[in-house]
Amino acid sequence: MIQALQKQRPSNNCNLRTNWEPPPRGWVKLNTDGAVWDSKNMAGCGGLIRTYDGSWVAGFTAKLGNCQxxxxxxxxxxxGLQMAWDLGVRRIIVETDSAEALDKLNSMELTSQSFNSLVREIHSLKNRPWEILFQHIKREGNQCANWLAKNSLRKNYGFNFIDNPHVELQKLICNDCQGRVTH
Structure with missing residues (x-):
């Protein structure tokens, strides 16, 4: 579906940014986030894929139930990685505001905790034949994924594919493309 336009590889060494930046041509960027609604013991996540010019490719929400x-x-x-793979993406930058999740993915140490099966699944996805980079971004730069994660709490359980963004999300995407951060 998405073809590489140039053989340009983004740098994995970046300063922690407060605003979203597009990926290089030939790459896409996946931004993801998680959200928890403590009073209802409810968790969810969301994410979106965009191209070098900030154009929407696809997004998702997933209501998870009770988890951290x-x-x-x-x-x-x-x-997000499974969705990207299914869409035919083969050059991807994954951005998250969770330093803890990135640290866990980069750690070779697996304990008996329940989230280790998730880490193994992500490693399995990561080891497929594609180019993939993981980056950390401040919460302010991850506002679209944050909107989707919070919105997931109001959806049906499970994975929900989104082929067109909601009007509110379109405004946030526009802000991202213009380098504006909203609070």
């Missing part, structure tokens, strides 16, 4: 925000963050990455 760390697990919701991992579910967001797992669902």
């Amino acid at each position: 925000v760390f697990q919701a963050e991992l579910w967001g990455m797992r669902h």
Whole structure:
């Protein structure tokens, strides 16, 4: 579906940014986030894929049920990577505001905790024949994924594919493309 236009590889060494930046041509960017609604014991995640010019490719929400925000963050990455693979993406930058999730993915140490199966699934997805980079971004730069994660809490359980963004999300995407951060 998405073809590489140039053989340009983005840098994995970046300063922590507060605004969204597009990927290089030939790459797409997947932003993911998790959310927990403590009073209802409810968690969810969301994410979106965009091209070098900020154009929407696809998005998702997933209502998860009761879990920790760390697990919701991992579910967001797992669902987003599977969606990207299914869409034919083969050059992807995954961005999250969860330093803890990135640290866990980069760690070779697996304990008996329940989220390790998620980490293994993400590693399995990561090891497929594609180019993939993981990056950390501040929460302010991850506002679209954050909107989707919060919105997932109002959806049906399970994975919900989104081929066209909601009007409110379109405004956030526009802000991202213009380098504006809203609070």
